[in-house]
Amino acid sequence: MIQGKKAGEKRVLPGQKSAELFLLRNRYIPRGVFQIAPIFIEKGCGALVEDVDRNQYIDFCAGIAALNIGHCNSEVISAIKEQVDKHLHVCFHALMYESHVELAKKLTEITPGDFSKQVLLTNSGAEAVENAVKISRRYTGRHGIIAFEYAFHGRTALAMGLTSQVKYYKYGFGPFDSGVQRFPYPYYYRAPFNTTESDYAKYCIERIESSFRTYSPAEEIAAIIVEPVLGEGGYVVPPQEFLTGLRKICDDYKILLIADEIQSGMGRTGKMWAINHFDVTPDILLSAKSLGGGLVLSATIGKKDIMDTVDIGGIGGTFGGNPLSCVAALKTLEVIEKNKLVDRAANLGQIVKGRLNALKEECEIVGDVRGLGSMIGLELVKNRSTKEPAPEETGEIRRKCYEHGLIIMSCGVYHNVIRIMYPLTIKEDELEIGLGILENAIREVNAA
């Protein structure tokens, strides 16, 4: 029984217990670890969360797209509990266990590419990114890595160099990896000149090709790393020509294509992997976040001949692909398949996009509604014609959502994109309440 406020009801934040814990947080946790709200969770179930003051929330954030199957899926919990009674940790380098190889096999089967693959299991998304770079360099014998504007690939030293957003992911942390070169990503809504989507994508591709004449030769480039749909950069879907163009450059110049599906994968976009929408096959695909069903796990999945070039001992780690995470991931994949969550992502996304497009007609502040499946972004602007970003208004909308029991996050280089990433298991009435809270918050801020 909810003793505090139900989702939809206004509450004062933080509640008393959260406020007390927040004092401890401020005392013992560095401020660099950002928070979007001063709330401490007590428990979660599906798309619902209860805080320590017994207030209920609908979760449109899902641990930053890491809970596509929702909070505390009962089948995943049972698989974890069963494993807890057997063994917790041995380190795959010391003793092997079945779930690790079973998961690797499964991942080779469900990723694009009709060729032999191998899988490296690690812990965080950034670790998968770092390993993809290491493996690409070892395989090609080249050092250059092409990444894009607006990209986010993680916070560790090398991954941070691939990440584009300066404040606050990179600010004061340089120097970065000297092999990284950056090119424009076709973020059409913010194209700097008048063009079509398709021509803008072709321009971005041409910029890379011409750099082989003016900047550094293609023979020095090991890999291109790309998010098939931009995550932290603003939930931007590139035109088809962009990903097809990248594949062609990679084929022409023997460069590897790495698809970072850490945020966009695991069914979120209405296909298992976002790159499936474009019918492009990467040489290496990265997964993390929702892969572990709530536990830490990441995977670097690549062509066998690429993955197998690394010398013995060159990749791995103490906890990578630990037994709990592996059984959780195997069960997570089963839950996704059994409940047809990939189709559900597509269907729910259509409903949500319809509602948000209608809101765009009504509210001047909504500049753009975009996305694939249930990976949907809402870009907020102060003025539709100048497209001046509206970060303060975005923060105000977020605050109002929290006060009415909706957990929501923003993203984008201008901090003005509301991103929607509810669990794909969300019940329709929960989705309805959540959307209602969001629409009301946007209407209120639009009218102010």
Ligand SMILES: Cc1ncc(COP(=O)(O)O)c(C=O)c1O
């Ligand atoms: C596309 C993408 N790549 C890499 C990462 C880094 O993942 P992690 O935070 O698990 O290191 C993220 C995290 O948000 C991401 O969205």
